[in-house]
Amino acid sequence: MADEHSLGELLREQGISRRGFLKFCGAMASLMALPSSMVPAIAAALEKAQRPSVIWLSFQECTGCTESLTRSHSPTLESLILNAISLDYHHTLQAASGEAAEAAREAAMKQFFGKYLLVVDGSIPTKDGGVYSTIAGISNLDMLHEAAKGAAAIVAVGTCAAFGGLPHASPNPTGAVAVSDIIKDKPIINVSGCPPIPVVITGVLAHYLTFGTIPELDDLGRPKSFYGESIHDRCYRRPFYDQGKFAKTFDDEGARNGWCLFELGCKGPTTFNACATTKWNQGTSFPIESGHGCLGCSEPDFWDAGSFYQALSTPITPVGRAAAVAAAAGIVGGAAIAMHNRHTKAAAKTAHQTVTIDDLEKPSGEAK
Amino acid sequence: MSTNAPPLLHEIATLLDRLARTGEGGNVQLYGLPLQPGDYEALQEALGEGEISAELQALGPTQIRETALYGVWWITHRNGEQEVVDESIEVTRCPAILQTPAEDVAEAALALRKRLSVATKGEHDG
Amino acid sequence: MSDMALLLWARGPGLQIALTVFIIGMLLKLFEIFSLGRKKDLSTPRPGKAWSGWKTIFSRSLPDRTLLKRTFPTYLMGYTFHIGFFIALLFFAPHIELFRKTVGLGWPALPTTLVDGVTLLSIVALLLMLGYRLYHPVKRFLSTFDDYASWALTMAPLLSGYLAVHHLLLPYTLMLAIHILSVELLLVFMPFTKLFHTVSLFISRWYNGDALGHKGARL
Numbered sequence: 062m063a064d065e066h067s068l069g070e071l072l073r074e075q076g077i078s079r080r081g082f083l084k085f086c087g088a089m090a091s092l093m094a095l096p097s098s099m100v101p102a103i104a105a106a107l108e109k110a111q112r113p114s115v116i117w118l119s120f121q122e123c124t125g126c127t128e129s130l131t132r133s134h135s136p137t138l139e140s141l142i143l144n145a146i147s148l149d150y151h152h153t154l155q156a157a158s159g160e161a162a163e164a165a166r167e168a169a170m171k172q173f174f175g176k177y178l179l180v181v182d183g184s185i186p187t188k189d190g191g192v193y194s195t196i197a198g199i200s201n202l203d204m205l206h207e208a209a210k211g212a213a214a215i216v217a218v219g220t221c222a223a224f225g226g227l228p229h230a231s232p233n234p235t236g237a238v239a240v241s242d243i244i245k246d247k248p249i250i251n252v253s254g255c256p257p258i259p260v261v262i263t264g265v266l267a268h269y270l271t272f273g274t275i276p277e278l279d280d281l282g283r284p285k286s287f288y289g290e291s292i293h294d295r296c297y298r299r300p301f302y303d304q305g306k307f308a309k310t311f312d313d314e315g316a317r318n319g320w321c322l323f324e325l326g327c328k329g330p331t332t333f334n335a336c337a338t339t340k341w342n343q344g345t346s347f348p349i350e351s352g353h354g355c356l357g358c359s360e361p362d363f364w365d366a367g368s369f370y371q372a373l374s375t376p377i378t379p380v381g382r383a384a385a386v387a388a389a390a391g392i393v394g395g396a397a398i399a400m401h402n403r404h405t406k407a408a409a410k411t412a413h414q415t416v417t418i419d420d421l422e423k424p425s426g427e428a429k
Numbered sequence: 430m431s432t433n434a435p436p437l438l439h440e441i442a443t444l445l446d447r448l449a450r451t452g453e454g455g456n457v458q459l460y461g462l463p464l465q466p467g468d469y470e471a472l473q474e475a476l477g478e479g480e481i482s483a484e485l486q487a488l489g490p491t492q493i494r495e496t497a498l499y500g501v502w503w504i505t506h507r508n509g510e511q512e513v514v515d516e517s518i519e520v521t522r523c524p525a526i527l528q529t530p531a532e533d534v535a536e537a538a539l540a541l542r543k544r545l546s547v548a549t550k551g552e553h554d555g
Numbered sequence: 556m557s558d559m560a561l562l563l564w565a566r567g568p569g570l571q572i573a574l575t576v577f578i579i580g581m582l583l584k585l586f587e588i589f590s591l592g593r594k595k596d597l598s599t600p601r602p603g604k605a606w607s608g609w610k611t612i613f614s615r616s617l618p619d620r621t622l623l624k625r626t627f628p629t630y631l632m633g634y635t636f637h638i639g640f641f642i643a644l645l646f647f648a649p650h651i652e653l654f655r656k657t658v659g660l661g662w663p664a665l666p667t668t669l670v671d672g673v674t675l676l677s678i679v680a681l682l683l684m685l686g687y688r689l690y691h692p693v694k695r696f697l698s699t700f701d702d703y704a705s706w707a708l709t710m711a712p713l714l715s716g717y718l719a720v721h722h723l724l725l726p727y728t729l730m731l732a733i734h735i736l737s738v739e740l741l742l743v744f745m746p747f748t749k750l751f752h753t754v755s756l757f758i759s760r761w762y763n764g765d766a767l768g769h770k771g772a773r774l
Contacts (some may be wrong), residue, residue, distance in 0.1 A: 078487050087517075
């Protein structure tokens with residue numbers, strides 16, 4: 062439960078030195094993609110910051126987002142940030158279960174009304190009154206409405222919560238929608254990705270913790286500091302794209318040389334995320350570095366956006382049939398026009414009257 | 430193939446110039462830069478190994494090394510799992526993280542005095 | 556409609572519609588032209604001119620010395636635009652990938668920076684041509700709606716493609732969608748505007764060359 066201690070005091074209680082705190086602040090600046098000149102300001106703000114109460118609701122999801130966040134083991138910065146917030150409800154992570162867990166959620170919602178941060182992962186099924194996903198007998202839809210009322214801001218973690226994600230994919234049997242489709246009167250931060258990069262989740266929490274505000278967002282509600290640039294623009298294979306060097310299959314020479322994966326369907330150019338710079342598994346690599354094109358998982362409807370293995374500049378539906386039908390129609394139509402033209406010509410020929418010298422002389426003869 | 434190392438070296442040269450002229454340096458954040466394979470090594474090779482190497486133990490180890498270029502420090506922050514959490518090249522006469530925070534100095538003085546007074550008391554008692 | 560939805564429409568149904576209209580339109584036009592026919596020339600053809608039609612198809616691509624002197628700007632901008640347009644169309648890697656997927660033929664791409672420069676030159680040439688058309692009294696007098704529409708239809712893919720590559724003005728996804736849609740628009744209107752010259756120029760050159768050759772003109 063959130064308490065009156067400031068974050069600075071809390072960290073020192075845990076035996077973290079001032080140098081350690083400075084290191085933490087420097088890493089936070091990196092995390093939020095802020096210049097290191099901001100470190101003193103971050104340190105000053107964090108020193109005084111109060112632990113915010115966080116309620117985490119998991120709806121129609123696969124727990125991949127929570128897995129992503131908890132993959133890093135303590136004592137990491139991620140875990141420090143998690144310690145720095147008061148996670149009052151998260152039904153996968155909390156010790157309590159059943160009625161006690163729900164009681165904790167209700168108590169936090171009441172005590173910190175208007176102040177808590179609501180984190181949502183998973184989409185919300187709306188079909189048939191939202192019966193397709195419930196927690197403690199309450200539909201996700203109802204729980205979101207109720208929890209959103211007292212939230213200072215909502216963080217939609219993962220593509221499901223941000224844009225509907227996989228449950229929303231065609232034919233969307235449960236009528237799944239994103240948080241922003243339901244809640245219209247609260248600031249919503251979309252932290253998309255399937256799953257999102259852990260430091261991006263914590264980066265957003267860090268921003269809220271440090272400045273008490275939500276970061277600058279793009280037109281899809283994602284923090285610009287992480288989603289400001291496309292994978293393609295920050296990709297280390299970009300020079301190969303510019304030189305026109307492409308892998309044609311996953312095991313040809315180009316692939317072995319680490320050439321651009323555009324022709325193998327990489328969605329890097331239309332995908333905005335921090336994978337190419339922040340990378341995964343503590344900075345080890347990211348999909349393209351492992352030899353597979355980007356799937357575009359941080360973009361809306363990525364699951365229905367054509368084949369993962371087809372180049373972005375190619376048609377998503379085969380055009381051969383349309384072309385054949387059009388050609389047939391064109392030939393039939395063209396033949397009709399040709400017939401018509403021949404007919405017109407023949408008619409003109411028939412109607413043609415030969416003019417003799419006599420005909421030409423007639424008028425003058427009459428005048429005589 | 431290396432394409433991103435040379436511009437970084439130019440930036441470091443500019444920062445060194447400024448440090449020499451005004452006393453104010455700056456830093457280059459390596460963490461999160463789209464370095465190509467080989468860039469990192471090229472950068473290390475270009476900067477070389479200097480005289481000073483220090484290690485800080487706070488939230489995991491932090492290596493602070495001066496490179497062969499005086500005033501250019503390579504700082505690698507790791508967490509308890511030895512994973513790199515932040516890495517930068519700092520152009521300064523002494524990195525801030527090496528300097529003792531003023532509050533810690535004051536607290537150290539207090540702690541020592543307390544220890545001394547306890548020791549003196551012990552002597553008198555004995 | 557989100558940017559991605561628009562892009563997907565452009566890459567799917569949009570392309571199908573555009574291609575259908577394009578193919579039907581082109582075939583109708585070709586049938587129309589060929590079925591009109593020409594009167595048979597009953598005079599005896601001059602000797603040694605059997606290939607003049609085919610020769611003219613190529614020779615007319617080279618500048619005529621007299622005309623070159625008289626209308627140098629038109630020639631310069633015309634060549635710049637046409638060569639640039641075809642380099643951008645045929646040698647930009649994503650375009651080649653499109654041809655590979657649709658017609659099964661592929662060839663090596665040119666470096667993006669080169670294609671980029673050439674595209675910019677084409678855009679500049681097109682702009683100058685429009686300026687010249689508006690400035691020159693005779694050209695302006697002869698210009699119809701078709702001329703301006705064809706100019707806009709040609710300019711749109713070049714400009715949107717350039718802006719998309721450089722992430723200017725609009726988010727890349729939206730600009731890419733606009734770029735593909737502009738090409739589709741170009742396809743739809745190609746048979747029905749003077750842009751049909753992409754095909755008809757070969758027919759008319761052959762016809763003119765053959766007719767002149769028949770009469771023994773020096774080509």
